[in-house]
Amino acid sequence: MKESASNRVLGAAKALNAALRELKRPYLVIGGIAVIARGAARFTADVDATVWAEGLAFEDLVDVLSRHGIHGRIPDLFDFARENQVLLLVHKSTRTEVDVSLGWLPFEREAMRRATHVSFGRARIPTATAEDLIVLKALAWRDKDRIDIEHLAGLYGRRLDLRYILRHVTQLAELADLPERSRELEMLIRRTAGGPLRSRKPARKRRHKKT
Numbered sequence: 001m002k003e004s005a006s007n008r009v010l011g012a013a014k015a016l017n018a019a020l021r022e023l024k025r026p027y028l029v030i031g032g033i034a035v036i037a038r039g040a041a042r043f044t045a046d047v048d049a050t051v052w053a054e055g056l057a058f059e060d061l062v063d064v065l066s067r068h069g070i071h072g073r074i075p076d077l078f079d080f081a082r083e084n085q086v087l088l089l090v091h092k093s094t095r096t097e098v099d100v101s102l103g104w105l106p107f108e109r110e111a112m113r114r115a116t117h118v119s120f121g122r123a124r125i126p127t128a129t130a131e132d133l134i135v136l137k138a139l140a141w142r143d144k145d146r147i148d149i150e151h152l153a154g155l156y157g158r159r160l161d162l163r164y165i166l167r168h169v170t171q172l173a174e175l176a177d178l179p180e181r182s183r184e185l186e187m188l189i190r191r192t193a194g195g196p197l198r199s200r201k202p203a204r205k206r207r208h209k210k211t
Contacts, residue, residue: 009045052112
């Protein structure tokens with residue numbers, strides 16, 4: 001029987017998780033597989049993740065990945081990674097493409113701290129929250145990214161922390177010279193969420209009366 005696409009992606013995700021756990025560095029799953037893990041009904045044929053890159057040598061990362069059956073899928077793997085901050089890989093046994101981005105930004109580090117573990121079969125994999133996925137997809141802003149944002153906004157609605165999302169999108173969009181992106185994103189979320197969203201404010205500390 002021919003292995004299904006979902007099983008292939010699951011196998012690749014498990015192998016990647018095992019490799020990055022062995023590396024003992026912060027990481028999280030992003031991209032389409034994370035959107036699915038957060039409840040959206042959509043298809044993906046690849047696996048995307050981000051690993052914290054500070055103090056990390058490409059060679060060490062690739063060596064660990066190779067021990068778990070994940071290898072480069074382009075000849076100039078290291079040159080491309082140095083220029084674009086992403087390793088283009090493939091999980092050989094499932095023939096699934098795997099992209100591992102190298103995280104350097106404070107937002108990426110915060111997203112790794114906020115990640116929650118989601119079950120992929122028997123594996124528990126740190127996965128980006130709905131808010132952090134929206135931030136990442138707002139920067140890419142391809143048709144499929146906007147569709148994913150609509151899915152997540154429709155699913156989570158008023159539970160989304162809009163203040164958090166817009167703060168990070170505004171900061172990152174300024175770096176990318178995309179001054180309108182924050183406004184475009186807010187309009188998309190509000191249109192899709194099915195009602196007004198509440199921007200969460202920091203919880204106020206309760207004052208205890210002295211007795």
